[in-house]
Amino acid sequence: MFKKITMGAVAVTLAATLQVTSASAGESLYVPQLSYRTGPFAAGGTPIANGFGDYLAMINARDGGINGVPIKTDECETGYNSQKGVECYEATKGKGALVYNPYSTGITLQLIPKAPVDKIPVFSMGYGLSAAAVGEKFPWTFNYPATYWDQMSSIIKFIDSQDGGIKGKKIGFIYLDVGYGREPIPLLDILSKKMGFKVVKFPVGVKEMQSQSSQWLNVRKERPDWMIMWGWGAMNTTAIKEAAKIRYPMDHFIGNWWSGADVDLRPVGAAAKGYRSANMAASGADFPAIQDVLKYVVDKGKSQVKDRSEVGTVLYNRGLYNAVAVVEAIRAAQKLTGKKVIDGSDMRLGFENLDLSAERMKEIGLPNFALPIKGSCKNHGSGGAIFLQQWDGKKWVRTSDGITPMTDLVRAALVKAADKYVADKPGWQTQTCK
Amino acid sequence: MDFLYSVFIGPFIDMASAPDFLLQVLWEGFVAGTLYSLIALGFVLIFKASGVFNFAQGIMAVFAALTLVGLYEAGVPAYLALLITIGIMALLAVGVERLILRHMVNQDEIILFMATIGLSYFLIGLGELIFGGETKSMITEQLGLPTGSTTVDVAGGIVILQHIDIAAAVIAVIMVVALAVFFNITRIGRALRAVADDHQAALSVGISLNQIWAIVWFAAGIVALATGIMWGARSDVSFALQIVALKALPVLMLGGFTSIPGAIVGGLIVGFGEKLFEVYWGGLMGGGVEGWFAYVIALIFLLFRPQGLFGDKIIERV
Numbered sequence: 001m002f003k004k005i006t007m008g009a010v011a012v013t014l015a016a017t018l019q020v021t022s023a024s025a026g027e028s029l030y031v032p033q034l035s036y037r038t039g040p041f042a043a044g045g046t047p048i049a050n051g052f053g054d055y056l057a058m059i060n061a062r063d064g065g066i067n068g069v070p071i072k073t074d075e076c077e078t079g080y081n082s083q084k085g086v087e088c089y090e091a092t093k094g095k096g097a098l099v100y101n102p103y104s105t106g107i108t109l110q111l112i113p114k115a116p117v118d119k120i121p122v123f124s125m126g127y128g129l130s131a132a133a134v135g136e137k138f139p140w141t142f143n144y145p146a147t148y149w150d151q152m153s154s155i156i157k158f159i160d161s162q163d164g165g166i167k168g169k170k171i172g173f174i175y176l177d178v179g180y181g182r183e184p185i186p187l188l189d190i191l192s193k194k195m196g197f198k199v200v201k202f203p204v205g206v207k208e209m210q211s212q213s214s215q216w217l218n219v220r221k222e223r224p225d226w227m228i229m230w231g232w233g234a235m236n237t238t239a240i241k242e243a244a245k246i247r248y249p250m251d252h253f254i255g256n257w258w259s260g261a262d263v264d265l266r267p268v269g270a271a272a273k274g275y276r277s278a279n280m281a282a283s284g285a286d287f288p289a290i291q292d293v294l295k296y297v298v299d300k301g302k303s304q305v306k307d308r309s310e311v312g313t314v315l316y317n318r319g320l321y322n323a324v325a326v327v328e329a330i331r332a333a334q335k336l337t338g339k340k341v342i343d344g345s346d347m348r349l350g351f352e353n354l355d356l357s358a359e360r361m362k363e364i365g366l367p368n369f370a371l372p373i374k375g376s377c378k379n380h381g382s383g384g385a386i387f388l389q390q391w392d393g394k395k396w397v398r399t400s401d402g403i404t405p406m407t408d409l410v411r412a413a414l415v416k417a418a419d420k421y422v423a424d425k426p427g428w429q430t431q432t433c434k
Numbered sequence: 435m436d437f438l439y440s441v442f443i444g445p446f447i448d449m450a451s452a453p454d455f456l457l458q459v460l461w462e463g464f465v466a467g468t469l470y471s472l473i474a475l476g477f478v479l480i481f482k483a484s485g486v487f488n489f490a491q492g493i494m495a496v497f498a499a500l501t502l503v504g505l506y507e508a509g510v511p512a513y514l515a516l517l518i519t520i521g522i523m524a525l526l527a528v529g530v531e532r533l534i535l536r537h538m539v540n541q542d543e544i545i546l547f548m549a550t551i552g553l554s555y556f557l558i559g560l561g562e563l564i565f566g567g568e569t570k571s572m573i574t575e576q577l578g579l580p581t582g583s584t585t586v587d588v589a590g591g592i593v594i595l596q597h598i599d600i601a602a603a604v605i606a607v608i609m610v611v612a613l614a615v616f617f618n619i620t621r622i623g624r625a626l627r628a629v630a631d632d633h634q635a636a637l638s639v640g641i642s643l644n645q646i647w648a649i650v651w652f653a654a655g656i657v658a659l660a661t662g663i664m665w666g667a668r669s670d671v672s673f674a675l676q677i678v679a680l681k682a683l684p685v686l687m688l689g690g691f692t693s694i695p696g697a698i699v700g701g702l703i704v705g706f707g708e709k710l711f712e713v714y715w716g717g718l719m720g721g722g723v724e725g726w727f728a729y730v731i732a733l734i735f736l737l738f739r740p741q742g743l744f745g746d747k748i749i750e751r752v
Binding site: 039205208 | 567721
């Protein structure tokens with residue numbers, strides 16, 4: 001009997017040792033990829049997923065990973081559906097996930113309460129809950145380079161610089177009537193009171209995305225001086241077509257950075273000439289890092305892009321920029337902790353110490369690709385500047401320098417919103433920043 | 435008092451003070467209404483033949499439009515691509531009959547409904563596999579459909595008529611009338627009604643159930659193609675187009691699931707109703723009311739005619 005127990009114990013120990021060895025040999029940095037290549041929003045989700053995946057694949061192929069540790073990814077299809085997004089999260093979090101990039105405000109809102117429990121940061125790059133930029137109240141959520149509220153304030157600032165200012169003007173706000181589209185409304189209402197302009201809102205339900213004639217009849221009735229759009233997917237193309245239909249002046253129509261992709265404007269073509277949108281990253285493939293993506297991934301048939309020309313489009317570069325931020329946060333975490341293989345808690349530190357300065361972007365082969373991001377404990381949204389681009393009938397042309405948000409005003413409103421969010425959540429994890 | 439004014443007086447003053455704009459709203463309502471009728475027709479045809487709500491009608495429109503554009507992008511001339519797409523919709527109809535419906539004769543309607551849900555997911559997967567998820571532009575000009583607009587000076591203002599909207603309305607009206615005539619006057623139409631009443635009884639008098647089903651699914655495929663082209667031209671061609679089919683639900687509730695005239699009248703009532711309400715009364719409720727207003731209209735009608743405006747009265751022996 002004793003012999004059997006001893007043999008059993010030896011076997012278990014051996015097996016355990018083998019497992020550890022095996023895990024050690026398979027050391028990797030696991031970055032699950034929540035994407036949507038199917039469903040009504042696939043046209044936007046596909047290039048984002050391609051850009052994100054291709055950059056990580058390039059880092060693996062060219063550098064052998066980050067500081068010698070390969071990045072491992074799993075793609076999980078969410079269909080831009082919050083329930084499926086949560087299922088993807090639950091299915092992958094146990095594999096040592098370092099960060100989640102949900103690519104949907106709806107999914108982000110579901111994951112925010114889970115992040116502190118599972119100790120895996122959520123990185124909603126330029127989307128999600130604006131209040132999550134308040135690092136003291138949301139230690140596990142990040143929305144660099146700017147929140148929706150920052151972005152809205154920058155757009156309003158731009159409008160204020162045109163045609164004699166915004167005071168007394170009427171601003172039309174057309175938005176997808178879901179959490180994402182409604183997100184900047186509180187700030188818009190605050191700005192409207194402070195700056196003395198009137199806001200008229202035009203919600204577009206998901207069912208009405210491709211049938212917006214009522215909304216645009218109302219635009220014709222209300223005659224706003226400027227139109228701002230918070231759209232996504234098929235809503236964007238339809239809205240721009242409807243605007244052209246009622247002969248709304250295109251150069252007074254500004255989309256946020258989810259309403260300014262190549263896929264949105266190509267079907268409209270010359271009729272959309274003059275339409276503006278915000279952006280956070282340059283388009284085009286003329287950057288050393290993107291050339292490496294072409295060389296190491298796309299040309300070797302390891303990418304899911306259908307055509308080489310997709311590389312460098314607005315949303316492809318957006319996904320790639322997201323991957324750049326993730327890779328740089330991993331590097332920061334490795335440096336801070338001295339560990340090569342990090343976990344979610346280390347990754348959180350990495351995000352708080354993210355420094356995508358102009359010099360660093362140049363070093364990694366993306367000079368002048370985006371405006372700087374400087375992470376901190378307090379500010380998880382960075383409050384980075386946005387720039388505007390304009391459609392010339394065939395392609396996007398960058399038309400502005402960085403437009404900084406109204407930081408003081410936005411920050412105060414964000415802190416208030418963050419306090420309100422956590423007020424009814426006893427036991428909510430916060431942090432103190434120096 | 436202000437509220438009562440903005441409900442009962444203000445909108446009518448707005449209408450009277452800007453008659454050109456009212457005409458524009460009515461025109462948009464008419465165009466939307468004819469397109470809703472067209473979508474609803476696809477549902478009605480299949481419901482009449484098999485008593486089942488075809489969950490796959492929306493994705494059929496996407497599949498047809500993607501096939502058309504995909505063939506054109508692959509170098510096939512536009513009109514040939516149109517013909518091939520019609521052929522593919524015919525093949526789909528035969529395939530649905532052979533592989534799905536034939537095995538479900540005399541099954542409960544819910545089983546057939548579940549089968550159309552399965553078909554819907556199959557077509558989504560097949561479409562994404564072949565065409566990918568990218569947005570495509572409808573080949574409007576290549577198909578000879580007009581673009582541009584005409585401005586009409588009327589009542590001291592202007593009404594802008596988009597040529598594609600005029601074409602959409604004309605094509606929708608022609609298709610609706612042609613299908614209504616075909617299914618009401620021809621032998622196939624009578625056979626269809628017999629099948630709708632009772633599968634077994636229709637079989638016993640020599641009507642080929644399989645043939646009728648294939649014809650009806652083909653007709654629904656053609657309607658889906660027309661829907662895909664028209665809505666695709668107004669917006670773009672992507673999988674989001676399948677949501678447009680949901681706009682037909684209140685139309686069907688209103689007009690009845692079994693009536694072709696019901697689809698036409700229901701479509702127009704919803705089209706006119708939702709545009710007028712959204713533009714003149716929507717602001718009172720923060721806008722975005724057309725998504726539910728069509729259902730309110732349908733529910734009001736259902737209070738008085740539970741079978742819909744033109745639906746068959748349900749008489750069951752106790």
